[in-house]
Amino acid sequence: MVYTSVQEPGGTYSNKCLENKEKNGRLQTESQTESQTESQNEDDGRGKWSGNLDFLLSCVGYAVSITNIWRFPYLCYKNGGGAFLIPYVIFLVVCVLPLIFIEYALGQFSSSGVLTVWKISPLLKGIGYGTLLASAIYCTYVNVIISWVLYFLYQSFTSVLPWSHCNNEWNTINCLDIQNRSSGIQNGTVYNSSFGIQNGTLTSNATKKTASEEFWTHKVLQITDGIENIGGIRLELLICLFIAWLIVFLCLCKGIKSSGKVVYVTVTFPYVVLLIFLVRAVTLPGAIDGIKFMFIPKWHKLLSSQVWGEAALQIFFSTAVGWGGYITFASFNRFNHNLYREAILVPFINGGTSILAGFIAFCILGYMANVKGMQVAEVVDQGPGLAFVAYPEAISTFPVSPLWAVLFFLMMLTLGIDTQFGTIETVHSALVDEYPKLLRNRKTLFMTAICCVGFLSGIPYVMNGGIYILQTVDWYVGLITPMIAAIMECILIGWIYGTEQFYDDIEMMTGRRPSPLWGIFWKFITPTSVVLMVVFNLIQFTPVSYGTYKYPSWAVVVGWMIGFASVIPIPLYITKDLWAAEGTLLHRIKTRLTAGSDYGPALAVNCIKPAELLQLTTTERLDNDMSNQPDVFNEKQNMI
Numbered sequence: 001m002v003y004t005s006v007q008e009p010g011g012t013y014s015n016k017c018l019e020n021k022e023k024n025g026r027l028q029t030e031s032q033t034e035s036q037t038e039s040q041n042e043d044d045g046r047g048k049w050s051g052n053l054d055f056l057l058s059c060v061g062y063a064v065s066i067t068n069i070w071r072f073p074y075l076c077y078k079n080g081g082g083a084f085l086i087p088y089v090i091f092l093v094v095c096v097l098p099l100i101f102i103e104y105a106l107g108q109f110s111s112s113g114v115l116t117v118w119k120i121s122p123l124l125k126g127i128g129y130g131t132l133l134a135s136a137i138y139c140t141y142v143n144v145i146i147s148w149v150l151y152f153l154y155q156s157f158t159s160v161l162p163w164s165h166c167n168n169e170w171n172t173i174n175c176l177d178i179q180n181r182s183s184g185i186q187n188g189t190v191y192n193s194s195f196g197i198q199n200g201t202l203t204s205n206a207t208k209k210t211a212s213e214e215f216w217t218h219k220v221l222q223i224t225d226g227i228e229n230i231g232g233i234r235l236e237l238l239i240c241l242f243i244a245w246l247i248v249f250l251c252l253c254k255g256i257k258s259s260g261k262v263v264y265v266t267v268t269f270p271y272v273v274l275l276i277f278l279v280r281a282v283t284l285p286g287a288i289d290g291i292k293f294m295f296i297p298k299w300h301k302l303l304s305s306q307v308w309g310e311a312a313l314q315i316f317f318s319t320a321v322g323w324g325g326y327i328t329f330a331s332f333n334r335f336n337h338n339l340y341r342e343a344i345l346v347p348f349i350n351g352g353t354s355i356l357a358g359f360i361a362f363c364i365l366g367y368m369a370n371v372k373g374m375q376v377a378e379v380v381d382q383g384p385g386l387a388f389v390a391y392p393e394a395i396s397t398f399p400v401s402p403l404w405a406v407l408f409f410l411m412m413l414t415l416g417i418d419t420q421f422g423t424i425e426t427v428h429s430a431l432v433d434e435y436p437k438l439l440r441n442r443k444t445l446f447m448t449a450i451c452c453v454g455f456l457s458g459i460p461y462v463m464n465g466g467i468y469i470l471q472t473v474d475w476y477v478g479l480i481t482p483m484i485a486a487i488m489e490c491i492l493i494g495w496i497y498g499t500e501q502f503y504d505d506i507e508m509m510t511g512r513r514p515s516p517l518w519g520i521f522w523k524f525i526t527p528t529s530v531v532l533m534v535v536f537n538l539i540q541f542t543p544v545s546y547g548t549y550k551y552p553s554w555a556v557v558v559g560w561m562i563g564f565a566s567v568i569p570i571p572l573y574i575t576k577d578l579w580a581a582e583g584t585l586l587h588r589i590k591t592r593l594t595a596g597s598d599y600g601p602a603l604a605v606n607c608i609k610p611a612e613l614l615q616l617t618t619t620e621r622l623d624n625d626m627s628n629q630p631d632v633f634n635e636k637q638n639m640i
Contacts, residue, residue, distance in 0.1 A: 046111060046433075046602075047255055049332050054260035056342055061267040061418025062325045063350040066145065067318050069415070070386040072354040073294065073361035075314050077380055080301025081294055085355070087302070087311035092351050095312065095529045098521040099321045101343040102489050107330030108339055109505045111602040113430035114324035117331075119599035121492050123592035126573025127485050131324040132430050134481045134566040138323070139423040140454055141470050143248065144461040146416040147240035148388060149409050151220055154240075156405035163215035164396035170218040176208040178372060178393065212393035220388070224465040227472070227555050231464025238462050242455060248420050249451040252428070253444050256332050259421050266414040273411040274356055280398070281363035290366020293376040294358060309536035316533060319350050322482030322489075325422035328429050335509055335606040361386070364394045371397060384467075387412065424450060468546055472555060475544040476563035479537070484567065486530045494523035496593050508606070 049055045076084045110117050114132055118125040155162055162168055166175035209217075217223050224231045251262045281287055301307050320326075330339065362376070368390065369376045381390045395404045428447055432439045439446050461470045493502050499519035507513040543556045551559075581588035601607055 046429075047257060047332060048334055049256060049260055051260075052337065054256070054263065055329060055333055055337070056345065057263040057267040058256070058260060058329050058418075058421065059326065059342055059346045060349050061263050061415075062329065062422030063319045063346055064267075064270070064353045064415065065318070065320070065419040066387065066412060066415050068350070068354045069357045069361070069412070070383055072314060072318065073358040073365075074380060074383075074386065075310055076358050077294055077362070077377075079304075079307040079310055080298040082297035083299050083301050084307060084311060087308045088315055089351065091312040091315050091529065092347050094521065094525050095533075096315055096319050096321055096347045097343065098518065098526045099486050099489065099530075100319070100326055100347055101339070101518065102493055102522065103321070103324075103326035104330040104339040104343050105502065105506050105509075106489075107327035108333045108335065108337060109509060109601065110599060111331050111335075113328050113331060113433040114426060115430045116433040117327055120595045121496055121593050122596055123574055123577050123589065124488055124492065124570075125577070126570035127488050128324075128430070129569035129573060130481050130566040131322070131485050132427060133569065134477055135323055135325075135423050135426045137473065137477050137562070137566070139420060139427065140457040141461055141473055142416060142420050142423065143241060143244040143454065144237075144458050144466070144470060145384075146244040146413060146420070147237050147458075147462065148220060148384075149412045149416060150240040150243055151237060152388065152392065153406065153409040153413065156402050156409060158402055161392070161396045161401050161405055162219070163212040163392050164401065166211050166214075168211075168215075168219070171211065171214050172209075172218070174209050175214050176210050178210055178397070210389070210393055212396065213389050215392075216384075216388050221467050222464050223467060226549060227465055227468035227551060229465055230460075230469075233459065234462050234464060234466075237466075238459065241458050241462050245451045245455045245458075247417060248424065249447065251417070252421065252424060252447055255428075255443060255447075256425070259425070263418060263421070266418050269414050270411045271353075273407050274353075274360060276407065277360050278356070278363075280404075281360045281367070284363060284367035284370075286366040286368075286370025287363035288366065289369065290362035290364070290376055291359065293366065294362035305536070306540070309533070309540065312529065312533045313537060314354075315347075315351065316483070316486075316530070317478065318354060319347055320419075320422070320482075322485040323423070323478075324426040324430070324485075328426045329422065331429065335601060335603065336511075338510055339506075340510065340512070361391075364391065367397075368394050424454075468549070468551070468555075471546045472544050472551070472559045473562055476559040477566070479541070479563040480534065481563075481566040483530055483534050483537070484570065487527050487534075490522050490527035490530070494519065494527070497595060499523065508601075 049058075106117050106120065107113075110119070112119070114135075115125065115128040118128045164177075166177045220237075222231070222234060251259050316322075333339070365379050366376055368379045372379065379390065391408060392405065395401055395408060398404045424447075428443075428450055432443060432446065460466055463469075493499060499522060502522075503513050503519075544551050544559050577592055578585070578588050581592055583591070
């Protein structure tokens with residue numbers, strides 16, 4: 001049977017629609033109500049978002065992560081203050097926005113995860129496997145960070161925050177109580193002092209550490225002296241890790257039907273807390289110094305390639321482009337969803353959140369500099385040091401500090417969980433789509449298995465030396481794979497699949513043909529910018545370190561192995577696919593690079609543009625319905 005209505009003036013939709021329609025059965029009648037349309041689009045048992053806001057909030061939650069809180073402020077300070085925002089916004093527009101648009105369109109058009117979406121170019125399916133592996137590794141340690149947050153949250157339910165003073169059993173003689181300007185020796189007692197006293201005299205060259213820093217290193221992590229000494233399991237963190245995975249499982253056990261509702265709370269709550277902190281932060285003494293320090297532009301910095309490179313890397317990695325989450329989330333959209341809206345909103349919301357978080361961070365850092373009698377530059381930090389040392393330290397000086405601590409760590413918890421939703425759903429959906437007969441009817445059981453494996457994989461991270469392992473994995477896992485995926489997405493759409501065909505696909509979904517400007521970005525500007533990012537990242541890359549600790553050579557080698565573990569599937573799959581194909585090498589490459597007949601919309605009705613579907617007469621629809629009905633009479637006659 002042939003659907004003549006899919007013909008387009010000046011061209012024809014690819015074979016995918018003709019074959020998919022026959023495979024999926026009769027043409028479904030387009031309903032005039034949105035609820036019936038949603039019901040029709042529940043294809044192949046994958047499910048769809050309950051509403052458009054579910055999708056938007058899930059994407060925002062996936063993009064806006066803890067790194068918006070702990071890395072952007074430092075980079076802004078380091079690279080020229082307000083001047084840093086110029087390259088940051090430029091790369092957001094020319095690089096991230098076009099890539100997110102591609103990933104939304106690919107996922108929504110094919111209703112596929114990061115593996116089956118590569119039916120568009122079977123030879124490149126190894127990129128899907130690489131993305132899947134990188135996401136799987138990433139999700140093992142995101143929940144470890146959440147476990148730290150849970151531990152801090154638990155410790156916040158008290159009248160006096162334990163990191164606000166030096167009167168704890170874990171404090172050393174080098175502990176500095178910033179509120180009382182006193183050290184760890186009080187009432188003639190040295191607390192837990194295993195060093196610092198020689199012949200009964202306090203060493204004069206000891207390095208002072210704040211109470212919050214000692215709480216982080218001596219109480220939370222109970223850190224060892226290096227990765228060579230991994231130590232034992234931190235039972236308290238192990239319990240927190242279990243709780244973190246339990247929360248994730250309960251939110252994802254029903255797939256997007258459950259997570260799509262949870263994000264209404266977990267995505268909006270951080271913004272409520274940020275606004276509360278904003279009001280508080282701007283009223284702190286010294287806040288204006290921090291604001292000036294961050295936002296007064298140093299224009300000469302714009303002449304530095306370092307500034308442009310770090311701006312590009314920050315916006316690329318903070319939005320999680322190339323990790324597969326956007327493809328996965330978009331695959332649950334209704335086929336005719338307006339993807340333009342989210343493609344523009346999500347990257348700008350992410351960038352705006354980073355700027356807001358940076359503003360609050362430097363208000364607080366300016367305040368801490370004022371409290372300590374130091375310069376703002378001396379209290380600036382990034383990474384876990386900002387989230388688990390500097391922020392808690394500042395909060396401990398607030399009136400009713402436990403309440404502020406609870407709010408802050410609840411915000412951190414929701415930020416981490418939202419990121420984990422997208423990462424785990426990427427892994428889950430990819431494998432369910434790849435093995436539907438085995439897994440589609442066992443989704444909850446499979447999600448249980450993923451969470452159990454994730455929990456077991458996280459145990460090494462919650463050992464005494466686990467922070468060294470986590471730092472190594474985090475340092476290398478996303479080094480190059482997401483960028484390769486982004487580059488290949490641009491090459492695929494711009495030069496292999498073709499922008500005109502891609503425009504056809506988008507027009508088929510939305511009824512609007514994209515501007516030719518998108519094609520210029522996809523063909524030239526965006527891939528060039530990502531290639532430059534790769535070059536810059538490799539040139540300025542330094543071996544993994546943690547604070548002043550330098551890793552041994554074998555640990556660096558292991559780190560590089562982790563980094564390339566998600567790259568290896570790409571050449572391996574290309575080799576396997578070409579070996580299995582027939583014909584000359586050139587013919588094999590050409591054939592396997594082009595979209596197969598099984599790539600396209602999951603439902604037959606979606607192979608027709610909205611405008612064309614409305615033009616179908618009732619008779620044509622009935623003819624299509626009848627032509628797809630099984631010939632029951634003939635079957636019965638044959639049986640007789």
